[in-house]
Amino acid sequence: MHLHVDVLRRAALTALLLLGVLLPGSVLAQVQAELVAAQRSVQPGQPLQLALRMQHDPHWHSFWKNAGTGLPTKLMWDLPPGWTAEAIQWPTPILVRDREGNITGHGYEGLSYLPVRLIAPADLKPGSEVALKAQARWLMCETVCIPGKAAVSLRVPVSSDTPEADADVQAALAALPMPASSDGWKLAATREKDGLTLRVAAPADMVDLHFFPADEFVSYKVPQTIGNRGARALLKLPLDAAETMPADATLRGVLAYSDAQGAYRGVAIELPFVAEAEASTLVGTADLGPAPTSAAADGGTRQLSFVVLLFAVLGGLILNLMPCVFPVLGLKVVGFIEQAGNDRRKVSLHALSFTAGVLLSFWALAGLLAVLREGGQQLGWGFQLQSAPFVFVLALVMLGFAMNLSGVFEVGMRATGIGSGLQTRTGVAGSFFSGMLATVVATPCSAPFLAPALGAALALPTVQSFVVFTAIALGLALPYLLLSVFPSLVKLLPRPGAWMETFKQLMAFPLYATVAYLLWVLAGQLQEAALLNALLALALLGFGLWLYGRGTRPEARGGRARLSVAAGVLVLVTAVLSGWPRAPAPEQLQWEAWSSERVQQLQAEGRPIYVDFTARWCATCQVNKKVVFASARVRDYFREHHVAALKADWTNADPLITAELERWNRSAVPFNLAYPAGGGPPRELPEVLTPEIVLSALDDATPQGRD
Structure with missing residues (x-):
């Protein structure tokens, strides 16, 4: 249930925040940024020490160069001719957390200074003034995260005298690691x-x-x-x-x-x-x-809380509204009374026996999951939300449960009949056995609440997961206990009808939201190619469950139905195998972020350079990565010839990348350049690549050629 609460709370906060951002005049400024100088003036040919001053609102933070979960702050300069900017000098970060105390990465809170040094050209004229401009971009987070940006600028006089120092920026410089x-x-x-x-x-x-x-x-x-x-x-x-x-x-x-x-x-x-x-x-x-x-x-450790137990009990209560449970609720209580006559003590004993059966069935399920979890740990899964395989499996399970609630396929309909047959059993032992088996056969249509319980059972310690299942069982049995004590309340129960099926389908949407949240977690754990495989696996899972549902409909008969079921099972297995998160190959290319300054630096070192202008939404780019950059021949060539691989990621709008593409008369990606060793103009490559095209371009760009 923890996942249910977390997803709904985050979704609500995100919707409110987006509404505040989109409405005119309501843009929130959780981080104020400005450019400040450590010196009151600049001398010709000398360095000028600046800093990006960032004032964070309480509980908000931005990120360090290795953010963890987040993105580092960037400065994109628009400088006069002759000026050069060095990289940000990062202060010592802190562990940043959300309101729940979970570690979200490395960054800064309160008032922080990000120093950066600029080198002035030697031909500056004393008495003049220079305008220094930059676009600052950062990610700011509290419970939710939103991107921030600001156009920052500073006018600095040119002087031949020794400049006066600014105490705040000097203190920030002194505090650098x-x-x-x-x-x-x-x-x-x-x-x-x-x-x-x-x-x-x-x-x-x-x-x-x-x-x-x-x-x-x-x-x-x-x-x-x-x-x-x-x-x-x-x-x-x-x-x-x-x-x-x-x-x-x-x-x-x-x-x-x-x-x-x-x-x-x-x-x-x-x-x-x-x-x-x-x-x-x-x-x-x-x-x-x-x-x-x-x-x-450990920000990733999930602790059992009162909220989890409260929603576990409520989840158990709502299980009684499912189509395969609610119709027999009143009948079961009437059965207790008929068996016990007017003896209130015997009625209560029947209800308690039924509750004990419910508890035993949930404990059996919790024990089975505990065994599976221990087996999974021996296989090295880890079974926590910090484990990509666990998050992937949980997303598959949640999607399967959601599609079941949406009516794509049904399970357990024959087993429900067993629950109805249990009404004929008599005696306290019969009530106990009825509670145990009726719960088991009802579980297929209780998916929206057993699914979060499954997540809790795998993420919490074993003892705590048993407590969660106990709370759900007590919630499920509570109406039987209350109605047995106050049998006149049975008349107040609404009649079974079409509203139950509507309610069941409505309960699918919180699970779809849970899948979306898990995919967001997975996006922070996997590389681009592995994440794409996981997303496609979810689509395959949906197709497989649809095939299974077609073959298990009551009207389905004969070989066609069996073929549909078999095909569905095969697709389900394929989905799991194709999307399973695996550790990336150890010899994958190590890409650096592209910048024109980095290209100039590498050319000055005499290294060959390969630049890939790409974006996640570019399908051809993804094919190129699969076909070319996963090739052992290409990887070996890059390593043997010390080819620097730079990635210009255009997934989000980036004016510097846009300007570079325009400089080459391009307006789309993919676009690839191979710079020769020792300097010189690069060679342009076609949009669709093969290993031979890339190696040929590198041969031309690298004087020593291919060994």
């Missing part, structure tokens, strides 16, 4: 099968350590276990199962900590991995064991 080579710091990183280890020896005592990775192969949401004693520490860093760690990777990022005075500081780290014995010798932290970590620190 210090280099790991600073006096007194000793650090070493090791790589194990189950994760990474960072050993630290500092010049002074430190507390509240956290390592913010610059690369995505280190998980941002799983807690880091830390052994900390004064000026020495040992951090165990978990790997992200959805990301591939390159064989030649280094440990890059920022180690954040609080010093003895409580000041928040950071150390910039870029370490090669060494053997454990060498690391212990270098740093001397072998005696530090990892400290136990509180489960509350």
Whole structure:
């Protein structure tokens, strides 16, 4: 039920926020951004230190360069001729969380400064003034996230005198992460099968350590276990199962900590991995064991709460309105009374026996799911919402339940007859057995509430999942208990009718919303190609269930019906196998974000460059990736000739990419360029690519050619 509540709450908040954004004059400004300078003037040929000043509203945050779940802030400059801009100098980030305390990534809150350095041309004239402009873009989040942007500008006078300093920006510069080579710091990183280890020896005592990775192969949401004693520490860093760690990777990022005075500081780290014995010798932290970590620190851990139990009971109550349960509700209570006569004690005993049967059936289901979960953990699934395979399976299950409620297919209709037959049993034992079997045969049409319970059972610890199922069972049995105590209330029950089928179909839509939410989670865990496979698998699942439904209709007969069922089952299996999230191949190309500055830098280094202008909505681009960039020949060529692969992602509007396409007289993607080693104009490639076309273009662009 937790998923149900979460989805509905997020959907409502998102709708209200979008309404506020779309209505004229109601645009919310949760982050105010402006450009400020560390110096009052600029000297010709000298650097000018600026900063993007960002004031966040309470509970709102923006993101660091490795955001986690989110997008980093960007500055796109519009500078006068001769000026150049360097990359943002990122301050030490913090762990940002939503209102529920879940870790959402790495970023900034309150007042923050993002310093950036510009280099002025030497021909500036003292006494003049320059206008510096940029487009700032960021993602701002609280419970929901929305993109933010601002046109920022600054006019700076040119002077030959030493400029006056701005205290706030200078303080921000002083607080930037210090280099790991600073006096007194000793650090070493090791790589194990189950994760990474960072050993630290500092010049002074430190507390509240956290390592913010610059690369995505280190998980941002799983807690880091830390052994900390004064000026020495040992951090165990978990790997992200959805990301591939390159064989030649280094440990890059920022180690954040609080010093003895409580000041928040950071150390910039870029370490090669060494053997454990060498690391212990270098740093001397072998005696530090990892400290136990509180489960509350894990934003992904789901804890049982009163809200979950309340909605579990309500879900059990609403189960009684399903078409295969409601018609027998009153009949079962009347049966209790007829068997017991006017003896209220016996009526209550029948109701309690029936409730015990309901409880036993739900406990059996919870036990079965617990066994499956343990088996899944042995297979390495993890069974939590941080696991892409688990989220994928849960999305398939939710979609299947939703389509069942929508009437695409039916299950369990013959079994429902068994429930009706149980009305003839007598005695307390019969009531117990009736409650147990009637619940089991009713489960096929109780999907909207057993589906969230299934999610809770797999995500919560075993004991807590049993509590959730117990709450659902008590909710289902509650009307029987109340009506047995107050039998006159049976007359107030509405008559069974067409309204039950309408209600059942209406209950499908919260499940469709749950599927949408799970796909959003999956989008943050999978690479583009794997996410597309998962989405297509959901479409295949729908087709398979439709085929199954066609073959199991009451009027379906003979070989055609059996063929439809068999085809449906085959399509269902194909859907699961084709969309199953797998770890990406270790030799996939490593793409960098395109920028004209990066192209110039790589050309100055003499490297060949391959630029792919692409977008997620471009079908031809996706085919090119499948056909070309997954080719072992292309990957080997890129690696052997040190070809830099740059991706210009046009999925969202980007004026810089648009301008570059216009410069080449293009207005659409795909568009590919191969720059030769040592400089020179690039070679344009056709829209539809093959490995031979790409290799031929690279041959022409690379003087040494193909080996």
